Amino acid sequence: MGPLIPQEIIGEGWNFFIAFAVGIGFGFVLEQAGFSSSRKLAGVFYGYDAVVLKVFFTAAVTGMLGLLYFSLFDWIDLNLVWVNPTFLWSAIVGGVIMGAGFIIGGFCPGTSVCAAAIGKIDAMVFVGGIFIGIFAFAEMFPILKKFYMSNYLGQVKLSEVLGISQGALAFFVILAAIGMFWVAEIAEKKFPKEEY
Amino acid sequence: MTPRLRLTSIVIILGMIIAFVPENTTKPYKLTASELLEEVQYGTEMVSPDDLAEWLINNDPSIQLIDIRTPNEYEQFHLDNAMNIPLSQLLDEEWIDYLDQGIMMNIFYSNGTTLSHEAWMITRQLGYENNYVLQGGLNYWTETILNPSAPALTSPDDEIAKYTFRKGASQYFGGGSLTQSTAATKSKASKPKIKRKKKKKAPDGGC
Known part of the structure; x- marks a missing residue:
């Protein structure tokens, strides 16, 4: 049956509308969970607050299990679900730059928009920075293109690279998530937040 | 048992089940x-x-x-x-x-x-x-890219645009006719926009 849009059960024109509605909901939940505070995000890196890590990994585990069970019951055709293509080196460098941005700015792109929407000035500066970055990257693209396109691995999944079944990989991801939550909680106790 | 322990065990059990059931193969690849x-x-x-x-x-x-x-x-x-x-x-x-x-x-x-x-x-x-x-x-x-033939002057705009692109591409691939080597067509050839044929489409996501 699913995915609904590629199978044309829902018209493609609805794509953006649904994305818009989901995006508003996502932003609302982020704000309600306190993610529009830059201390919350920076807390992951200093160890005093692991809520961000927990929320995103819980979301990943929920989504992963949901998709695998949907596929098992034949409710969704996983072959039609878009997988981002992997360009290994640019993904690594991009990840490092993005991580540095998280620590320095205290926002991830999503939460910065969220925080800007409720009027936080630091978030507005951060969003401005994002656009400067986009512009600089676009202008420099001809120089960066070769690197950007290097090491193309195609639309691979981790389970294919490791040569195990998707279900087995899912199980290991669940174990890894639980292990990380456990370590994170120890860290939270060890590095308590200093109040200002 | 606290609620979060209960939740954790449910997730682990679900994970174990999915690890051991075979993947859904009700959709064989072979076409009728x-x-x-x-x-x-x-x-x-x-x-x-x-x-x-x-x-x-x-x-x-x-x-x-x-x-x-x-x-x-x-x-x-x-x-x-x-x-x-x-x-x-x-x-x-x-x-x-x-x-x-x-x-x-x-x-x-x-x-x-x-x-x-x-x-x-x-x-x-x-x-x-x-x-x-x-x-x-x-x-x-060869006919379209290496040696494109000019469309009639009365052709619609997109025909002419197509020809201009082919002309530029012809130079890029070292094709036959280099009579009209203007800088404009060349720069056009080096950076045409990528217009993907329909592949699987879905919105990208991020945090």
Whole structure:
């Protein structure tokens, strides 16, 4: 049956509308969970607050299990679900730059928009920075293109690279998530937040 | 038992179940005759020379050209970076990793389209994906990209735009007619916009 849009059960024109509605909901939940505070995000890196890590990994585990069970019951055709293509080196460098941005700015792109929407000035500066970055990257693209396109691995999944079944990989991801939550909680106790 | 411990154990149990059940294989890859007929009718396997030219100019890393003709013909002329898999050796063990994969977009070509279509038909029946056929083959490639002929002056704008692009592409690929080498057409050739043929589409996401 699913995915609904590629199978044309829902018209493609609805794509953006649904994305818009989901995006508003996502932003609302982020704000309600306190993610529009830059201390919350920076807390992951200093160890005093692991809520961000927990929320995103819980979301990943929920989504992963949901998709695998949907596929098992034949409710969704996983072959039609878009997988981002992997360009290994640019993904690594991009990840490092993005991580540095998280620590320095205290926002991830999503939460910065969220925080800007409720009027936080630091978030507005951060969003401005994002656009400067986009512009600089676009202008420099001809120089960066070769690197950007290097090491193309195609639309691979981790389970294919490791040569195990998707279900087995899912199980290991669940174990890894639980292990990380456990370590994170120890860290939270060890590095308590200093109040200002 | 606290609620979070209960939740954790439920998730672990669900994970164990999914780890041991076989993946859903109710959708076999092999096509029925009518599905194949439908694909052929819609021409989803075709790649136009203009699209291919754009991708090659942009150094699209996912493109793999495959020459289906005999090694002799391949020696005489072949497109840059094309590999040679003669039709008679299509089913050889050594090519299966190239033909049956989900990474590269293989584009078969021959002089016309008969050989490449035969190769496509066989690989498609085997359930391989990501194999395509260059529309019109090398003959049409030469005609449209290497030696494009000017449209009539009364042609619609997009015909003329297409010609301008082909003219630029012709220079890029070192084609025959270099009579009108203006800087404008050249810069146009070096950076045409990537217009992907319909692949799987879905919105990207991030945090």
